[in-house]
Amino acid sequence: STIPEQLVSLATIKYLGYNDDSAAKIWHDWTAPIPQGQPIPDTDPIFEMPFLDPIIGFSYGRKELDTWDEDDQKWFECMTRCGINAETQAAIMDPVFRDIRLTQTCLFWIRDTIETRWDALRMIQRAPMQREEEILGAARCSNGSPASQTIRSTPGTSEQHTALSEAALQNAPGSLTLYRGMSQARAENLFDEDGTVAIQRLVSRPPTDFCSDDSAYYFAVDRDVAIRDACWTRRRGNDTSVVIVHVEIPTACVERLSGSEVLRVYWPSEEWKRLIWICRNDHTFPSALVKYKRATLIIGTIAGKPNEVYMNMNTSSHQQITEKHVLKNQAGGDAVQYVFRNPEGRRLLAENAGFKVYNLPSGEY
Numbered sequence: 001s002t003i004p005e006q007l008v009s010l011a012t013i014k015y016l017g018y019n020d021d022s023a024a025k026i027w028h029d030w031t032a033p034i035p036q037g038q039p040i041p042d043t044d045p046i047f048e049m050p051f052l053d054p055i056i057g058f059s060y061g062r063k064e065l066d067t068w069d070e071d072d073q074k075w076f077e078c079m080t081r082c083g084i085n086a087e088t089q090a091a092i093m094d095p096v097f098r099d100i101r102l103t104q105t106c107l108f109w110i111r112d113t114i115e116t117r118w119d120a121l122r123m124i125q126r127a128p129m130q131r132e133e134e135i136l137g138a139a140r141c142s143n144g145s146p147a148s149q150t151i152r153s154t155p156g157t158s159e160q161h162t163a164l165s166e167a168a169l170q171n172a173p174g175s176l177t178l179y180r181g182m183s184q185a186r187a188e189n190l191f192d193e194d195g196t197v198a199i200q201r202l203v204s205r206p207p208t209d210f211c212s213d214d215s216a217y218y219f220a221v222d223r224d225v226a227i228r229d230a231c232w233t234r235r236r237g238n239d240t241s242v243v244i245v246h247v248e249i250p251t252a253c254v255e256r257l258s259g260s261e262v263l264r265v266y267w268p269s270e271e272w273k274r275l276i277w278i279c280r281n282d283h284t285f286p287s288a289l290v291k292y293k294r295a296t297l298i299i300g301t302i303a304g305k306p307n308e309v310y311m312n313m314n315t316s317s318h319q320q321i322t323e324k325h326v327l328k329n330q331a332g333g334d335a336v337q338y339v340f341r342n343p344e345g346r347r348l349l350a351e352n353a354g355f356k357v358y359n360l361p362s363g364e365y
Contacts (some may be wrong), residue, residue, distance in 0.1 A: 001087065001238050006042050007125055008051050014085070015121070016055055016114045022083025026058050052118055056243070059083065060111045068105040068306045078106040086111060088236075097232045100199065103327065104306045113236040119185035120240040126326045128352050175248045175354075178338050179220035181230030187200035191306040199346065200247070202245075207307055209339070210265075210298045213277040217340035217349060219247050220302070224330035230360050241359065248354040263292060267326045267334055276303045276325075280310035289365035296344040302327040302335040 004011035009061070013023040021285045031040055033047055039098060045051060058083035067074040072093060079089045092101065092109050101109060131190045171177050180202065189201050210216065220226050230242040254262060265272045275289055280303070285293050304327035327335040340349050 001123070003124060007121060008040070008042050008046070011119065012051075013055055017085060017088035017110070018055075018058070018084040022058065025053055025083075030054055035287050046314070051113070055118075056114055057113075064108070066308075068102070068308050075101075075106050082107075082110060082166050084110060086360060089238065091236045094235055097228070097235060098305065099328065100185050100228060100232045102306075103304050103309055108306065109236070116183050116185075116233055116237040119183060120237055123185040123188060124179050125326070133238055139173075169361070172248055172354075173250065173252050176254070177223075178221060178246070178247040178249070179223050179226035180219055180245040181201065181226035181228070181233065182243060182245065183230075183353070184232050184243050184359065185238060187243045187245065190355065190357065195328040197350070197353075199350050207280050207282045209276060209303050209337070209347040210279055210292060210300065211339070211341055212282045212285065214293075214341060218284060218344065219338050221336040221338065225302075225327070225335050227352055227360065234360075234362075239362070243358055244358050246356040246358065247349070248353055248356070249349075253348060253352045257296060260291060260294070261296040263290070263295045263298050263300075265300040268323070272301060273321040275300075277310055277313070277318040280307045291327065294342070296340070296342060298339040298341065298347060300337065300339070303335045304328070304335075 059175040
């Protein structure tokens with residue numbers, strides 16, 4: 001797709017994923033408040049509303065159309081009725097990423113795709129301004145200012161290695177490495193100017209696998225799971241740049257946690273199935289599972305379906321959860337995650353973890 005010249009434009013709405021008719025409707029509604037004869041502002045937000053809001057709302061607000069069915073035709077029908085163009089439909093329905101697609105609903109992926117493309121456009125828009133700052137900084141540097149004070153760089157990102165280089169494949173002695181895949185545009189916000197990790201930007205909102213009503217930090221044990229997530233983001237994001245975030249934690253930090261602070265729960269145990277069902281339905285924890293609500297770290301199997309699947313199970317609840325509800329890694333094994341929750345889990349990450357970001361080159365998948 002051709003990158004639009006102006007961020008606030010009809011071309012942007014089409015770039016984000018809508019067909020001509022739907023994009024024209026969104027653009028018409030957006031520009032309707034502008035008095036006749038006045039130019040359309042090219043800044044965002046205008047009218048006290050971010051330009052992205054009505055673009056997302058045009059499809060995401062149509063909950064009655066949503067689907068999470070394994071029948072691909074129902075997904076195509078949902079996207080067509082939401083006005084999504086054929087190119088974007090093909091990206092979302094790429095069979096290579098079918099298992100990841102089925103971890104969420106159709107409307108979820110439409111929204112995430114739009115947001116991913118928007119983030120990339122914003123990053124492209126910022127690039128010339130950042131380059132200008134670098135040029136001005138270099139000029140000041142030649143007048144005696146230290147280069148480290150004037151030339152901008154992206155904190156935390158390895159400039160010497162990619163996610164596929166040997167350096168990225170090795171664990172530091174005495175530490176374990178966890179992974180998260182995401183777009184480069186979203187990773188830009190992970191670090192403050194001084195390189196401090198803005199850890200709150202990695203938080204996952206409830207309900208999630210092991211948290212019914214609390215936010216938590218989820219990271220994959222399997223590197224290939226994070227790589228697949230990143231490649232799925234790139235496929236939907238018009239080949240946007242993607243990265244793998246490495247989270248290195250000293251093993252001693254985990255080993256010194258007490259038995260009540262770190263809990264392990266895996267498929268196919270009854271406890272794992274009950275915990276998944278309770279959390280994804282946002283139910284109150286029964287007394288037998290309250291220990292998970294109090295834990296600092298939970299290590300366990302990743303569930304592989306959206307909340308709606310678990311919400312639509314009968315009152316027999318967790319008994320309906322089978323292996324098809326489990327996310328698999330590249331080798332076909334059960335994918336595992338580390339989940340840091342409660343203030344103690346956040347503190348453990350903030351005070352002990354090292355964060356590195358590696359660009360993932362094209363060619364994977």
